[in-house]
Amino acid sequence: MADDKHDHSDAHDHDHGSELSEMQLRVRALESILTEKGYVDPAALDQIIEACETKIGPHNGARIVARAWVDPEFKKRLLEDATAAANSLGLESPVGAHLIAVENTPKTHHMVVCTLCSCYPWEVLGLPPVWYKSAPYRSRAVIDPKGVLAEFGARLEPDTEIRIWDSTAETRFLVLPMRPGGTEGWTEERLAQLVTRDSMVGTGLPKSPAEVAGDARGEAGR
Numbered sequence: 001m002a003d004d005k006h007d008h009s010d011a012h013d014h015d016h017g018s019e020l021s022e023m024q025l026r027v028r029a030l031e032s033i034l035t036e037k038g039y040v041d042p043a044a045l046d047q048i049i050e051a052c053e054t055k056i057g058p059h060n061g062a063r064i065v066a067r068a069w070v071d072p073e074f075k076k077r078l079l080e081d082a083t084a085a086a087n088s089l090g091l092e093s094p095v096g097a098h099l100i101a102v103e104n105t106p107k108t109h110h111m112v113v114c115t116l117c118s119c120y121p122w123e124v125l126g127l128p129p130v131w132y133k134s135a136p137y138r139s140r141a142v143i144d145p146k147g148v149l150a151e152f153g154a155r156l157e158p159d160t161e162i163r164i165w166d167s168t169a170e171t172r173f174l175v176l177p178m179r180p181g182g183t184e185g186w187t188e189e190r191l192a193q194l195v196t197r198d199s200m201v202g203t204g205l206p207k208s209p210a211e212v213a214g215d216a217r218g219e220a221g222r
Helices: 022-036 042-056 059-070 072-080 082-087 135-143 145-151 188-192 197-201 209-220
Strands: 099-103 108-113 161-166 172-176
Touching: 059 072, 059 082, 059 172, 059 188, 059 197, 072 082, 072 099, 072 172, 082 099, 099 161, 108 135, 108 145, 108 172, 135 145, 145 161, 172 197
Parallel strands: 099 172, 108 161
Antiparallel strands: none
């Protein structure tokens, strides 16, 4: 797997000079054919993509994690039946059956992969990133999880046990990351800003309060 920590884009160099990858070109061609035959409405596709990127994205998952961090009873229900607990929040897109939440602890770190294809809980994490669907990630996450985590910049204690969960069409997983220190008294909305997509897949950790403060300063300076 390439250095995913630094570049998760799917752009590749091709002899034809296109900025689109071979797979993207195939998707474009298939979309054009289906549109010409009247099987696909481009406007409807755009709305679905926009909803996944702006309304669902990792926002639903961040809400779930933030609630679990501040509400012990909700956290208990989430670990017992993640689907029911998540849907009790009235999410933008209801979560399908068989969502399982696994909790990170100081001694145990969970990471999710789909070794056969790219099964992914899009209702809580949005569209899957390109690296999640790549063959190198799907194989190395099982063979060398610590190496993969290091490439993503997720530094764990040497004695941390890493557990790999294989997502399928029937069962999807959501990692409940550990709450960062220094967040006592924070609201759910503020805590949700710390939750990243990668931290809910297990390839990353939540942002620290300092990182969020830096992001805010960067936005203000633009």
